[in-house]
Amino acid sequence: MESTGFVWPAVLVIAGLNVLMMGMTVVLRMVRSVGGRRRQALLKEADALLEEVLAGESVPEGLNALATRDPDVLSEAMIRHLSLLRGAQRERLVELAAGLRLVDYYVGEISARSRWRRARAAENLGYLGGPEVVGPLSGLLSDGDETVRAVAARALARIGTPEAARILVRSLGDPSDLTRLRVAENLERLGPLAVEPLIERLRSGEERASAMAARILGNLRAREAAPALLQAARDGEGVDLRAQAVLALGRIGDPEYVPTLLAAARDQEWPVRAQAANALRMIGDVSAIPQLERMVSDREWWVRVNAARALASLSPAGEKALVRVLEGEDRFARDRAAAALESRGVTERIVRDLTRSDERGREARRVVRAMVAAGATRRLRRLLDDLPGDGRRELESMLRTGEEG
Amino acid sequence: MSFGEFLLVVNYFVLGYFLLINGVYALLYVISFFEIADYTRREVFSGFSELFASSYAPPVSVIVPAYNEEATIAESVRSLLSLRYPLHEVVVVNDGSSDGTLEVLGKSFDLWESDRPVRMQLETAPIRGVYASSDERLVVVDKENGGKADALNAGICAAGYPLVCCVDADIILEEDALLRAARPAIEYSDVAAVGGIVRVANGCEVDSGRVVEVRTPREVLPTLQVVEYLRAFLAGRTGWSRLNALLIISGAFGIFRRSDLISAGGYSDDTVGEDMELVTRMHRTLREGRRKYRVVFVPDPVAWTEVPSTLRVLRRQRDRWHRGLIDTLIRHRRMLFNPRYGTVGLLAMPYYFLFELLGPVVELLGYAAFIVGLLLGVLNVPFTLAFFAVAVGLGSLLSVAAVFMEEMRLRRYPRWTDFLKLVLYGVLENFGYRQLNTLWRVAAIVSYLRRNTDWGSMERRGFGPGEPGKGR
Numbered sequence: 056m057e058s059t060g061f062v063w064p065a066v067l068v069i070a071g072l073n074v075l076m077m078g079m080t081v082v083l084r085m086v087r088s089v090g091g092r093r094r095q096a097l098l099k100e101a102d103a104l105l106e107e108v109l110a111g112e113s114v115p116e117g118l119n120a121l122a123t124r125d126p127d128v129l130s131e132a133m134i135r136h137l138s139l140l141r142g143a144q145r146e147r148l149v150e151l152a153a154g155l156r157l158v159d160y161y162v163g164e165i166s167a168r169s170r171w172r173r174a175r176a177a178e179n180l181g182y183l184g185g186p187e188v189v190g191p192l193s194g195l196l197s198d199g200d201e202t203v204r205a206v207a208a209r210a211l212a213r214i215g216t217p218e219a220a221r222i223l224v225r226s227l228g229d230p231s232d233l234t235r236l237r238v239a240e241n242l243e244r245l246g247p248l249a250v251e252p253l254i255e256r257l258r259s260g261e262e263r264a265s266a267m268a269a270r271i272l273g274n275l276r277a278r279e280a281a282p283a284l285l286q287a288a289r290d291g292e293g294v295d296l297r298a299q300a301v302l303a304l305g306r307i308g309d310p311e312y313v314p315t316l317l318a319a320a321r322d323q324e325w326p327v328r329a330q331a332a333n334a335l336r337m338i339g340d341v342s343a344i345p346q347l348e349r350m351v352s353d354r355e356w357w358v359r360v361n362a363a364r365a366l367a368s369l370s371p372a373g374e375k376a377l378v379r380v381l382e383g384e385d386r387f388a389r390d391r392a393a394a395a396l397e398s399r400g401v402t403e404r405i406v407r408d409l410t411r412s413d414e415r416g417r418e419a420r421r422v423v424r425a426m427v428a429a430g431a432t433r434r435l436r437r438l439l440d441d442l443p444g445d446g447r448r449e450l451e452s453m454l455r456t457g458e459e460g
Numbered sequence: 461m462s463f464g465e466f467l468l469v470v471n472y473f474v475l476g477y478f479l480l481i482n483g484v485y486a487l488l489y490v491i492s493f494f495e496i497a498d499y500t501r502r503e504v505f506s507g508f509s510e511l512f513a514s515s516y517a518p519p520v521s522v523i524v525p526a527y528n529e530e531a532t533i534a535e536s537v538r539s540l541l542s543l544r545y546p547l548h549e550v551v552v553v554n555d556g557s558s559d560g561t562l563e564v565l566g567k568s569f570d571l572w573e574s575d576r577p578v579r580m581q582l583e584t585a586p587i588r589g590v591y592a593s594s595d596e597r598l599v600v601v602d603k604e605n606g607g608k609a610d611a612l613n614a615g616i617c618a619a620g621y622p623l624v625c626c627v628d629a630d631i632i633l634e635e636d637a638l639l640r641a642a643r644p645a646i647e648y649s650d651v652a653a654v655g656g657i658v659r660v661a662n663g664c665e666v667d668s669g670r671v672v673e674v675r676t677p678r679e680v681l682p683t684l685q686v687v688e689y690l691r692a693f694l695a696g697r698t699g700w701s702r703l704n705a706l707l708i709i710s711g712a713f714g715i716f717r718r719s720d721l722i723s724a725g726g727y728s729d730d731t732v733g734e735d736m737e738l739v740t741r742m743h744r745t746l747r748e749g750r751r752k753y754r755v756v757f758v759p760d761p762v763a764w765t766e767v768p769s770t771l772r773v774l775r776r777q778r779d780r781w782h783r784g785l786i787d788t789l790i791r792h793r794r795m796l797f798n799p800r801y802g803t804v805g806l807l808a809m810p811y812y813f814l815f816e817l818l819g820p821v822v823e824l825l826g827y828a829a830f831i832v833g834l835l836l837g838v839l840n841v842p843f844t845l846a847f848f849a850v851a852v853g854l855g856s857l858l859s860v861a862a863v864f865m866e867e868m869r870l871r872r873y874p875r876w877t878d879f880l881k882l883v884l885y886g887v888l889e890n891f892g893y894r895q896l897n898t899l900w901r902v903a904a905i906v907s908y909l910r911r912n913t914d915w916g917s918m919e920r921r922g923f924g925p926g927e928p929g930k931g932r
Binding site for chain 2: 062206
């Protein structure tokens with residue numbers, strides 16, 4: 056340690072680096088602050104020039120200069136205006152973007168080396184371009200960067216032509232989760248335009264893409280996809296495909312699908328059974344009640360939950376089925392049935408009927424007895440406080456009998 | 461070897477260790493720098509606002525363990541219910557509070573005792589009751605006291621959705637924090653857990669459970685922690701996340717895939733560092749199961765927490781953190797240098813063992829050797845001073861670099877005065893604060909070793925009543 060020669064230069068280097076880092080930090084903030092103000096001024100200038108154009112005057116000279124000098128700033132201002140405009144004025148701005156060669160500029164930027172420039176190009180073309188940029192944009196769906204792919208998907212959906220829809224559907228098989236997600240969201244945004252290519256994709260047999268296609272078709276409530284969805288629900292090879300097809304049928308909601316859904320409710324894979332219960336709830340056909348009643352005793356928790364929820368929504372026949380479950384032997388099914396009745400407000404309604412002497416009153420007493428026997432008394436005790444005299448006494452007596460039993 | 465020679469060897473060892481640790485820090489900083497730059501540029505094109513309306517975002521259960529939180533729980537829950545997310549529920553777990561936490565919740569949210577069953581997939585202290593609310597998105601689980609980890613496990617069991625977000629009851633989440641934090645799990649099916657950044661709320665203006673104006677604290681101690689948190693989160697966790705070797709997701713704010721959390725066995729209730737222990741165990745379980753997975757940190761979903769403003773509370777917090785670290789490393793020691801666990805076994809575990817656990821010991825040893833060496837005249841005074849200057853200078857450089865990263869992309873402190881204050885504190889924290897932390901961490905090792913024999917009978921407690929800082 057006698058040799059200190061190397062340490063003092065190190066001290067100087069570290070001190071220098073500290074000063075440099077502090078300086079860089081302060082300068083960075085200053086540059087950002089100045090840059091932000093400059094950008095705001097340019098945006099203001101662009102806004103004023105665009106207002107002139109929209110007021111029907113000729114294209115101001117400054118606009119050409121701005122398009123050459125700061126195409127991104129001008130595009131940002133144009134996009135802001137476009138999102139507020141409809142009809143002829145919107146058309147005018149789109150034409151202006153082409154006239155100012157902004158569209159050409161961004162089409163050229165699609166092959167830029169920087170991924171951020173490619174992403175910016177795709178984003179802006181989605182607003183400023185028309186059907187003519189669908190081709191160049193489609194190339195970006197196979198870009199090496201997934202952000203660029205996601206932005207290109209959004210841009211294609213904005214352009215919204217049948218060709219754009221077909222290209223997007225092809226990307227449903229992309230290996231990246233992010234890209235598939237963005238493509239799916241954007242296909243949903245495209246709506247009916249996407250249905251036909253999605254049906255083709257559903258029939259393609261490629262599991263991941265088919266399952267996603269089924270999901271989108273369900274979200275779009277695409278009735279014309281029903282034959283393909285019914286087939287996928289019956290014969291689909293993958294669990295996810297069958298589950299998504301079943302759910303999509305529920306979303307479309309035609310009682311004609313019930314036989315297929317009942318078959319799906321007996322599928323070997325629990326995700327399919329769970330979605331079948333959801334689908335049957337959405338369709339609301341009482342013919343599904345016996346199957347749903349059996350499903351409340353399924354070995355898988357989520358199937359039980361969904362089936363009980365489905366029965367609770369099929370009142371009053373579904374409620375009666377839940378009461379039968381409550382009176383049954385399966386403890387897990389009883390718990391689930393009681394929770395489903397409570398969550399749908401059935402328990403509250405039944406308690407109010409306790410003092411009635413008619414059929415409804417008898418049914419209410421039967422349900423409460425079943426709940427007490429199943430040990431589901433917490434909600435009942437809470438409801439005691441809200442009941443008038445006779446009802447309160449009746450419920451107290453039933454709870455007491457249950458405890459003694 | 462004479463004592464003087466021995467001291468020299470010790471000093472050379474400290475010098476070598478010092479160079480190594482700073483080399484590692486520098487590497488982490490470089491990785492973090494590029495990662496944050498990349499993240500924030502991607503963010504421009506993320507289409508974040510569209511995600512709010514996405515039907516593809518899986519619903520999230522926000523789990524809030526509460527122990528004696530009667531003063532703040534109602535506002536916290538309201539704030540959590542108003543988070544922007546397509547579909548989420550809030551599961552509050554009253555962990556046997558001895559105050560009126562449950563009563564306050566009952567009155568504020570019209571709760572009733574429910575017959576809703578809880579699927580007990582994890583072991584917890586007995587659940588006394590489940591309460592439902594007229595707001596269907598709120599569930600309250602009342603259970604016997606078992607500690608924070610136990611309460612979280614009960615909440616995970618009661619959660620109805622595939623993603624769970626574990627938060628502290630006193631944390632303030634930004635309105636879009638849940639969606640920002642959940643986004644990696646929405647966008648990538650291999651993401652098992654996500655951590656967000658925890659920032660210091662002291663000094664900020666808070667209104668109705670939201671931070672409405674960001675400012676630095678007025679007091680010195682919390683301001684020092686602002687810089688420390690920036691360094692730990694922006695430089696440290698971002699780098700580890702890039703290497704898929706992130707071992708800590710703050711207990712104050714983390715998102716997990718429920719199925720992975722349950723497969724790993726949930727939170728461990730016999731450690732004081734349950735957050736780090738859980739993430740390490742998840743790595744272990746997932747790697748042993750040969751699963752392709754990621755544990756990620758994202759720098760912009762912000763949770764604000766109040767950090768300790770007194771030395772006494774800060775010392776207790778650091779003691780707890782360091783004991784938690786030791787405990788985790790000991791429990792999972794078979795992962796250390798084990799290639800089976802990939803970057804976790806070969807990089808993160810050795811880093812935490814060599815630098816985070818033993819770092820304070822070596823640093824303290826260095827101080828002692830310097831002092832003794834100087835007293836005995838073995839050491840060269842100019843060398844000692846120069847070495848000390850380099851150490852302080854490097855520490856300061858790392859802190860200011862963290863402020864630089866903050867300024868580069870995230871820019872949460874709009875005022876120039878606050879910004880300059882952070883730069884200044886980046887330098888100041890190396891004079892006293894850092895040494896104090898070193899002492900506390902060494903004391904924590906001693907305290908751990910002392911308690912080690914009766915660790916099994918460690919008293920179960922609530923989770924830090926009276927300790928406002930849970931920013932780990």
